[in-house]
Every structure is written in structure tokens, then in C-alpha cells.
Amino acid sequence: MDDKAKTGLQHVPSSAVLSLHSTRSGIIARGRHDAASAASNPHYRQAIADYNAGSFAEAANSFRLAAEQGHAESQYILSTMYDSGQGLPQDSTQAALWERKAAEQGHAYAQANLSFRFYTANDFAEAFAWCQRAAHSNLAWAQYNLGLMYRKGEGVEQSDTDAAYWYRLAATQDFPEAQQKLADLYCIGLGVPLNYAQAAQWYRRAADQGNAEAQFQLGQLYATGQGVEHDYTQSRHWIRQAALQGHKQALRELKRREYRDP
Structure with missing residues (x-):
């Protein structure tokens, strides 16, 4: 349960399939008005069709035309295509340029990716500033990243209270x-x-989604009867689920318990 052991910050790439009316578009558009909307920009519409048909070079060209007109979603997607070298040569400089343009228009995914870019360059102050903007757009993985930065005091004064606040906002979105x-x-009272x-309740929600650390910790709570009734069967079940994912502590614990298993 040590946040300082690794960064853990999350970077979420563009979806493999794009939609003109996706849930993502609803999130990123909050508080922003595109110069050309998704419904009316013909280059963007053509780019979506080409992308979903697997014609990535043609899609990249149309995204660029829309991006040059100030279309934030196209700027963001173009940045991800430059990052991955999809449909055009991989170019981190161009990726950062278009990502920044989208972020400055209030595109939450671009803001969060820009934050991640600054974070990996060890510029924690800029990383925090952009992550905070994305988190205020209700983007769950930005809220989670912001919680991590508060927990570790990176780019901001360390605060467990603020970390818990942002973790909770992301957690209630089932992150x-x-x-x-x-x-x-909650386990350590910070x-x-x-x-x-x-x-136990939050571990269970994460465990049900396949989070190995939550599965292991839930198994430990069942073993000690803390927050739940003592239940060896449930404890063994959840520790085994974590072990199946290669969780090292769970693997060691299962080996230690072997004599008790049928």
C-alpha cells in the first residue's frame, strides 16, 4: 500500500474505434466551444470514416485539415497518431504541438496526456497544473493521477486529505x-x-474489476476479520485471484497456506 514505490500515473491512448458521438466527446467538450463542431466539420467527419475503415494515412491528412481549422478533437487525435506513428511518421514533437493546441482549448484528454508528458520529463509543476485542469472536467483517470500527485507531493504540497478527495471522485466513476x-x-487512516x-467496500469494488492489489488486500481483510467477517474461504479465493495475475505477495501467501488448502 505504498504510493511512493512507483509512479503509477496513467496514460490513456485514443480508442481503436472512433465515434462522432462518443461518451469521451461528451466529457472533453465540457466548458469548451469548438470553432468547428464534430457534427459540422467535413474534414473531421471524413477523418472518422477513414480511421474506422483502417485508412490511417488518409485519416491523418483529414484530421490535420480539421486541426488547422482549430478543431480540438482533431488536434487531440492527430497528436495520438503522431505519438504512435499511425498513418504518418512517429514524431513526438508534432504530437506535443497538437496535444498542446487541443489542451489550450480545454480538451480534457489532451490536458491529461500533456500532463503525463510533463510528468515523464520530471516537470511536476506543469504536470500538476494540466492534470488539475483535466480533473476538473470530471475525467476519472486525471482525477486518479491528481490524487497520486497529492499523495506523493509532486508539483504540489503533499496532502493525504486532497489525495483522498480526488481518489474518491475517480472511484465513484468506477475507476x-x-x-x-x-x-x-481507509486501511491506514491517512x-x-x-x-x-x-x-473492504472499496477493495471489493476494485477487486470485482480485476485489480490484483485490491484482490490481495481484500483477501487479507477476510483473513483477519477486519471490516468483514472472518472467512478463510473468501480470503483464499481473493488471494488466489491476485496470484493468478502474478501478484508477488499473493503468490508467496498462497505457498505459505498450501498446507491448509484441500
Whole structure:
């Protein structure tokens, strides 16, 4: 349950299939008015059709035409295509340029990716500033990343209370890593009151989504009867689920318990 062990910040690439009316578009458009909307920009519409048909070079060309007209979603997607070298040569400089243009228009995914770019360059102050903007657009993985930065004091004064606040916002959107981190805080009473029952509830929600650390920690709570009734069968089940994903502590724990298993 150590946030300082690794960065853990998340970077989410563009979807393999694009839609003119996706849930993502609804999130990123919050508080922003495109110069040319998704419904009316012909270059963007053509780019979507080409992309979904697998014609990535043609899609990239149309996204660029729309991006040059100030279309934020096209700027963002073009940046991801430059990052991955999809339909055009891989170019991190061009990726950063178009990502920045979209981010400055309030595109939450671009803001979060720009934050990640600054983070990997160890510019934590800029990373925090852009992550905060994306988090305020209700983007769950940006909220999670912001929680991590508050927890570790990167780009901002360390605050477990603020970390818990942002983890909770992401957790209530069913973001499993945030659910697991929030449960960790309840287990040790940092930023929130010590509460094993709350910890167990959040671990369970993350565990049900396949989060290995949450599965292991839930198994431990069942083993000790903290926050849940002591149940060896449930404890073994969840530790085994974590072990199946290669969780090292779970693998060691299963080996230690072998004599008790049927």
C-alpha cells in the first residue's frame, strides 16, 4: 500500500474505434466551444470514416485539415497518431504541438496526456497544473493521477486529505485503481478516518474489476476479520485471484497456506 514505490500515473491512448458521438466527446467538450463542431466539420467527419475503415494515412491528412481549422478533437487525435506513428511518421514533437493546441482549448484528454508528458520529463509543476485542469472536467483517470500527485507531493504540497478527495471522485466513476488507493487510505487512516469496513467496500469494488492489489488486500481483510467477517474461504479465493495475475505477495501467501488448502 505504498504510493511512493512507483509512479503509477496513467496514460490513456485514443480508442481503436472512433465515434462522432462518443461518451469521451461528451466529457472533453465540457466548458469548451469548438470553432468547428464534430457534427459540422467535413474534414473531421471524413477523418472518422477513414480511421474506422483502417485508412490511417488518409485519416491523418483529414484530421490535420480539421486541426488547422482549430478543431480540438482533431488536434487531440492527430497528436495520438503522431505519438504512435499511425498513418504518418512517429514524431513526438508534432504530437506535443497538437496535444498542446487541443489542451489550450480545454480538451480534457489532451490536458491529461500533456500532463503525463510533463510528468515523464520530471516537470511536476506543469504536470500538476494540466492534470488539475483535466480533473476538473470530471475525467476519472486525471482525477486518479491528481490524487497520486497529492499523495506523493509532486508539483504540489503533499496532502493525504486532497489525495483522498480526488481518489474518491475517480472511484465513484468506477475507476479501479482509485478505488484501491482510496481503500488503502481507509486501511491506514491517512486523509480519511481509519475504517476497515469502508476499506473492504472499496477493495471489493476494485477487486470485482480485476485489480490484483485490491484482490490481495481484500483477501487479507477476510483473513483477519477486519471490516468483514472472518472467512478463510473468501480470503483464499481473493488471494488466489491476485496470484493468478502474478501478484508477488499473493503468490508467496498462497505457498505459505498450501498446507491448509484441500
